[in-house]
Amino acid sequence: xxxxxxxxxxxxxxxxxxxxxxxxxxxxxxxxxxxxxxxxxxxxxxxxxxxxxxxxxxxxxxxxxxxxxxxxxxxxxxxxxxxxxxxxxxxxxxxxxxxxxxxxxxxxxxxxxxxxxxxxxxxxxxxxxxxxxxxxxxxxxxxxxxxxxxxxxxxxxxxxxxxxxxxxxxxxxxxxxxxxxxxxxxxxxxxxxxxxxxxxxxxxxxxxxxxxxxxxxxxxxxxxxxxxxxxxxxxxxxxxxxxxxxxxxxxxxxxxxxxxxxxxxxxxxxxxxxxxxxxxxxxxxxxxxxxxxxxxxxxxxxxxxxxxxxxxxxxxxxxxxxxxxxxxxxxxxxxxxxxxxxxxxxxxxxxxxxxxxxxxxxxxxxxxxxxxxxxxxxxxxxxxxxxxxxxxxxxxxxxxxxxxxxxxxxxxxxxxxxxxxxxxxxxxxxxxxxxxxxxxxxxxxxxxxxxxxxxxxxxxxxxxxxxxxxxxxxxx
Amino acid sequence: xxxxxxxxxxxxxxxxxxxxxxxxxxxxxxxxxxxxxxxxxxxxxxxxxxxxxxxxxxxxxxxxxxxxxxxxxxxxxxxxxxxxxxxxxxxxxxxxxxxxxxxxxxxxxxxxxxxxxx
Numbered sequence: 001x002x003x004x005x006x007x008x009x010x011x012x013x014x015x016x017x018x019x020x021x022x023x024x025x026x027x028x029x030x031x032x033x034x035x036x037x038x039x040x041x042x043x044x045x046x047x048x049x050x051x052x053x054x055x056x057x058x059x060x061x062x063x064x065x066x067x068x069x070x071x072x073x074x075x076x077x078x079x080x081x082x083x084x085x086x087x088x089x090x091x092x093x094x095x096x097x098x099x100x101x102x103x104x105x106x107x108x109x110x111x112x113x114x115x116x117x118x119x120x121x122x123x124x125x126x127x128x129x130x131x132x133x134x135x136x137x138x139x140x141x142x143x144x145x146x147x148x149x150x151x152x153x154x155x156x157x158x159x160x161x162x163x164x165x166x167x168x169x170x171x172x173x174x175x176x177x178x179x180x181x182x183x184x185x186x187x188x189x190x191x192x193x194x195x196x197x198x199x200x201x202x203x204x205x206x207x208x209x210x211x212x213x214x215x216x217x218x219x220x221x222x223x224x225x226x227x228x229x230x231x232x233x234x235x236x237x238x239x240x241x242x243x244x245x246x247x248x249x250x251x252x253x254x255x256x257x258x259x260x261x262x263x264x265x266x267x268x269x270x271x272x273x274x275x276x277x278x279x280x281x282x283x284x285x286x287x288x289x290x291x292x293x294x295x296x297x298x299x300x301x302x303x304x305x306x307x308x309x310x311x312x313x314x315x316x317x318x319x320x321x322x323x324x325x326x327x328x329x330x331x332x333x334x335x336x337x338x339x340x341x342x343x344x345x346x347x348x349x350x351x352x353x354x355x356x357x358x359x360x361x362x363x364x365x366x367x368x369x370x371x372x373x374x375x376x377x378x379x380x381x382x383x384x385x386x387x388x389x390x391x392x393x394x395x396x397x398x399x400x401x402x403x404x405x406x407x408x409x410x411x412x413x414x415x416x417x418x419x420x421x422x423x424x425x426x427x428x429x430x431x432x433x434x435x436x437x438x439x440x441x442x443x444x445x446x447x448x449x450x451x452x453x454x455x456x457x458x459x460x461x462x463x464x465x466x467x468x469x470x471x472x473x474x475x476x
Numbered sequence: 477x478x479x480x481x482x483x484x485x486x487x488x489x490x491x492x493x494x495x496x497x498x499x500x501x502x503x504x505x506x507x508x509x510x511x512x513x514x515x516x517x518x519x520x521x522x523x524x525x526x527x528x529x530x531x532x533x534x535x536x537x538x539x540x541x542x543x544x545x546x547x548x549x550x551x552x553x554x555x556x557x558x559x560x561x562x563x564x565x566x567x568x569x570x571x572x573x574x575x576x577x578x579x580x581x582x583x584x585x586x587x588x589x590x591x592x593x594x
Contacts, residue, residue, distance in 0.1 A: 232522075232554075234523065263488055264484075264491065267494070269486075278522065278524040279523070280522070317522060317554045320554060328495055328557065328560055329491075
């Protein structure tokens with residue numbers, strides 16, 4: 001790889017001020033907050049337009065040099081680490097909200113548009129519309145979250161955010177531009193249907209099939225009223241059964257459970273490893289919204305009736321309004337605002353954050369969650385579990401979170417070992433990791449349906465004959 | 477003014493009380509209230525217990541309950557939170573959401589210290 005020649009070519013596109021080969025910049029782009037092995041790029045370029053992306057891809061394809069796209073770099077799977085070096089394309093500068101179509105309720109945005117930015121724009125100019133917000137900092141890229149099958153506070157209602165993509169624009173590894181969804185034929189990117197769904201060629205592929213430069217996503221009507229209630233459960237299985245039960249009432253916007261260590265982290269306890277035997281095992285929050293007070297009251301009645309039924313069967317506390325919890329501990333306001341910044345997971349002395357996140361059948365939630373808790377406790381790590389009901393309760397999120405000290409190699413090894421065990425356990429219970437890091441893919445690759453794997457490789461080879469796009473991801 | 481031994485071992489009710497005291501003991505009136513207080517008060521919320529030990533103008537929050545306390549307040553975590561948020565203690569007692577025992581004067585002091593609405 002002739003780096004200086006490639007650099008000269010790239011500078012012709014973006015100029016010398018947006019092309020970097022200095023040691024500090026390369027180091028900054030070689031690692032993230034996770035335990036994943038760092039890998040250094042050879043060049044970093046910051047792009048501002050579709051044309052720049054297209055020209056860079058053409059150069060990479062000509063020189064057969066790897067390309068790794070990145071936006072915020074806040075994913076928790078090492079997904080933007082350039083595994084085989086080459087060029088990192090930083091898309092943060094492409095941060096325009098290109099269109100918000102109020103009557104048809106969609107937005108067309110560039111990769112650098114963050115959840116915070118989209119919310120601010122909607123709040124200021126389109127107060128009747130909302131997007132969803134993940135449990136992530138406001139600077140997270142909306143496009144990346146959507147392309148990586150992410151989830152948000154409306155995923156119980158509407159599924160993963162990838163399902164909200166109506167159309168996209170991508171630069172293929174060979175430099176051609178493609179528009180998918182209804183945008184392939186219409187000036188209105190309103191839906192993926194009814195054309196053949198080529199959008200899927202870029203969803204969940206972790207940037208191995210091209211660089212997506214634009215997506216259109218669904219926006220939703222903003223309800224006039226919203227409430228968040230908390231429930232506290234003394235038994236994990238009861239909590240999960242309660243979430244499953246409430247899911248079937250179809251009156252909520254979001255249903256989630258957080259295990260006891262998170263409850264303590266809100267109070268500033270960095271590494272809670274000891275649980276009082278009498279302490280609640282999980283707290284769940286229930287979001288619901290309405291157009292008016294009557295609808296809100298009716299929904300609350302349905303929720304309260306189900307809670308009352310549960311109280312006859314097992315011990316639980318609540319419902320407690322989040323506003324009441326805020327009065328006691330203002331830090332609970334982190335649970336009342338969107339986007340929800342759970343800074344205690346990010347801003348701690350060790351600096352490291354990782355997880356094994358998965359989607360799976362809620363019929364196995366309890367067993368899988370308990371197994372994960374045991375694995376974490378055996379490693380003397382806080383059994384931090386997050387669950388979330390998805391798409392009307394048809395499936396669920398099960399996520400195990402670990403915060404760790406990034407400068408402690410022994411701890412990093414422990415984290416790697418524990419994550420591998422957690423992943424194995426989840427697979428046993430039928431759960432599938434989302435935003436899967438390479439190590440997780442390695443763990444389940446040979447269990448994939450052979451026909452699926454063959455097709456995956458054929459699609460990759462067809463779209464990316466020179467294997468330049470994020471090589472190594474998905475072990476492709 | 478107040479301290480917690482090994483906060484990482486404190487249970488949820490202890491952490492709630494810690495936050496409430498943190499705020500309320502910024503008020504000089506409340507500081508005066510505990511100035512000459514020497515007592516231990518047990519709070520049983522749900523299945524969790526803590527003991528507040530008042531001594532020499534300080535209050536220590538301990539997980540669990542001491543064998544011999546001067547006063548005790550018992551109820552669900554929910555009831556305790558209601559109490560902290562301003563629900564009438566008399567009403568909570570009459571409706572049996574909260575049970576009290578021991579020195580009533582101590583409990584009266586606790587009301588002032590534990591409320592978020594005062």
